Amino acid sequence: MPQSNAVDFRSIGKQAPKLLRPLWGLKNTLKFTSKVRGKGNLNYAFAVEHAANLYPNNVLIKYENQTITYREFNERANQVSHCLISRGVKSGDVVALFLENRPEFLINMAAIAKAGAVAALINNSQTGKVLAHSLNLVSAKTVIVGEELVAALKDVEGDVESLTDILMDPDDDTPWKTEHRDIGYKNLDKLRAEFPTTNPSQTTEITPDAPCLYVYTSGTTGLPKASIQKHKKIMGIYFGLGMLMGRVETSDTIYSSLPLYHATALYLCWLPALANGGSIAIRKKFSVSEFWSDIRKYDATAFGYVGELCRYLMNQPPGELDKQHNVKMVTGNGLRPDLWKEFKNRFGIDDVREFYGSSEGNIVCYNLLNQDQTVGMTIGSYATVQFDNETEEPIMDGEGFLKKTKRGQAGLLLGRITKVTPFEGYTDPSKNQGKIFKDVFKKGDAWFNTGDLVKDIGFRHLQFVDRTGDTYRWKGENVSTTEVEMIVNQHESIAEAIAYGVEIPNTNGRAGMVAITLQPDVTELDLQSLYDHLKSELPGYAVPLFIRILSKVDSTGTFKYQRTTLKKESYEIDGVYAALPGNKHYVTVDESVVKGIAEGKYRY
Structure with a gap:
């Protein structure tokens, strides 16, 4: 697979104006922080309310043939939040969110945060024992289930001991089956209509260190693990990618057919739109045949991707409409190096903002300078160490410390654990084993094991190579x-x-x-x-x-x-x-x- 082994320094000058991009968002960042200074309410719930105040009439969500403004989004989230609070949901409780991609997913996620609770984002393809495990793992008290997924939840409902309340969110595309009408789930859409649209007071009580989301990741030691996403981490991404580097302007629309329970869609598409008064267009499930039609329908100027999505698009026969769109930027992860330039040229994409990170990790890379075939640059403390593919273990020197790789050599990526770049871990502490390496280069140091092989190609830019282990x-x-x-x-x-x-x-x-x-x-x-x-x-x-x-x-x-x-x-x-x-x-x-x-x- 052809890959670049060094940053193209000749192109850095052309991309230099992008280094000014963070300055463009500094005004909004300072405006936001001035609102929360001394109040301690630097949290995602307040970010939603702040955006609604700044851009009340801007379109926030485009979905099928409907649009939702920032004001409407915030008011609907408030109604759901008041509803949850009235049903006994309190600070620190876990509310599981089990829906397909639609506006209600984002509305309910905000509502849960506003109540001070934690939203557990369940993979909507899960069924059976895996679904029951995901719910039990976080001791979910309440589940908000989409009408389209009622059957899957009903099959495991009796296996979740902590569950006390189930709310069904109707879906216009799912005919309500007769046999499901009397199962006892409350209709959330009808319930929320009885509650006020005002911001709940609980928002001001949420601290940055409080958990906001549980995002699931496939574990190397068994069933899915729930990584803890605190408000301060989400707000760091909101500022860093949303307001500063990955800006989606008020005139932009970013299109995402990626699952909303994934960090890629939430952090690269949703937060950048929310932070700047932009719009996000979402689709229930990815469709290669409808992709570009959606792009034109929503007048999208950007879209989110994973590597598979790009490959599916490239596998379609070339056509006259390949460049008939207004997309200038794409953001995501996993674009194959051998497809990179061909993808940009065929579809007329100027800017590929490849991203590297994991929901539980402490190291992030972002392709701010639009370099080809790289996951971008990182400002965090990182190291790449030599790795034995046969034993699947890092290589030590004679003193028992790990050996760093040379530039351009594939190695295991580690992120240094500090107060600024902590490893928050999983809800089950036993799952943290193997993720933390200690005494790596000196006694007493600690590093997060990403489990990924990368190449350091210079100028703090990395290139993804492969996954390791199990x-x-x-x-x-x-x-x-x-x-x-x-x-x-x-x-x-x-x-x-x-x-x-x-x-x-x-x-x-x-x-x-x-x-x-x-x-x-x-x-x-x-x-x-x-x-x-x-x-x-x-x-x-x-x-x-x-x-x-x-x-x-x-x-x-x-x-x-x-x-x-x-x-x-x-x-x-x-x-x-x-x-x-x-x-x-x-x-x-x-x-x-x-x-x-x-x-x-x-x-x-």
């Missing part, structure tokens, strides 16, 4: 091998399972593959039964695309599975079955299937 990325999502293995092992025919990611030509990330052994009394695996089991228990992006049946599992002396060998052997070997795009079952991988994958016959 997670892989597919369809823009991090997939936990341990979570997949746990679900696979629950099938009655499986004795042992090893999950890992494998590369498919011309795709982003790695596709899921599982090597399994069968129970001693099983002579033939019912592949359809296995597929149905995985489909019902895992999010769609986590369902393994390849299954490999082994006679036995080889492990190291410490019983660590030989994932490295399995990854190298991939799916081009006997005993492998594939779930091909469009199919709902596994088929034997033979030469024709391997050839079809290599030639791009199957559209992943």
Whole structure:
């Protein structure tokens, strides 16, 4: 994969005016901070109210054929917040948000924050045990569920002990099924209409150190983990990306078909629009066929992306309308280096603001200078250290400290943990193990392990290389091998399972593959039964695309599975079955299937 190994210093001069961008937003930043100075209410809820006061009649949200102004957004959020408070929701309580992309997601998220509660943003593709786990993990007291997801919640409702209240938010696109009318969920839209549109007093009592959101991340040690997003972190992004570097001006519209439960959509699209009086246009789910039509419909000047989205757009046949739009800037993460320039040229994109960061991490990169094939620059304290891909461990020197890489050499990215750049961790403290490295370069220091391999290409710019360890990325999502293995092992025919990611030509990330052994009394695996089991228990992006049946599992002396060998052997070997795009079952991988994958016959 072609990549640049150095920052193009000749182009830095051309991008120099962008270094002035933070100054353009300084006025609004100072205006905001003057409002909260000495009051301690530097929080997301107040940011919503402040924006509504500054830009009451500006359009904040565009969705399908409706628009919502800043004033309308704030008033609806206030009604929901008063409703929640009346139903016993108080400061520190957890309210789970389980909806597809629509304005109500953002309205309810703001309402929860205004009540001083914590919004747990549930992945709307979750079902079964994974969904129940996500709710139990944060001891959700209340769930706001979209009408479109009622069936999934109803299946696990009895498995969530902390749950005391369920509110259903109606969806115009989902016909209310007769069999669901009497399930006992209260209609939130009807309830909120009875409450005032004034700002709740609780907003002024929220401190910067209070948790605002729980954003889930796929864990390397099992099911999803909930990372703690405090108000001060969100406001740091609001100022840094929203008001200063990643500005979406009052005349701009940023389009996002990315899931709102993800930090990418929230932090790169939503907050920059909210901070400057701009607009965000959202879509329930990404559609490659409707993407550019939406861009033109909403007159978008920017859009959010993940690598997969860009690849899908590039896979469409070129057309006369490719440049018939007003988009000048795109922001996101995961744009493949080999597609970067071709993507910009084909669609006439001037500015790619690639971003690097994780919801739980303490290091952020942003491509402010519009350099090609880089995740941008960071102002935080970071280091890249040598990493052994075979043992999947960092390399130490003779004194027991880690060894730094040279410029241009791939290494494991670490972020220094300080008071300014803390590691807030997860709701379950035991999940923090392995994320903090101590005594890295000297006794007493502490660093956050990103789990990512990057190259330092100079001028504090980094270039993403790959994920390490027990997670892989597919369809823009991090997939936990341990979570997949746990679900696979629950099938009655499986004795042992090893999950890992494998590369498919011309795709982003790695596709899921599982090597399994069968129970001693099983002579033939019912592949359809296995597929149905995985489909019902895992999010769609986590369902393994390849299954490999082994006679036995080889492990190291410490019983660590030989994932490295399995990854190298991939799916081009006997005993492998594939779930091909469009199919709902596994088929034997033979030469024709391997050839079809290599030639791009199957559209992943």
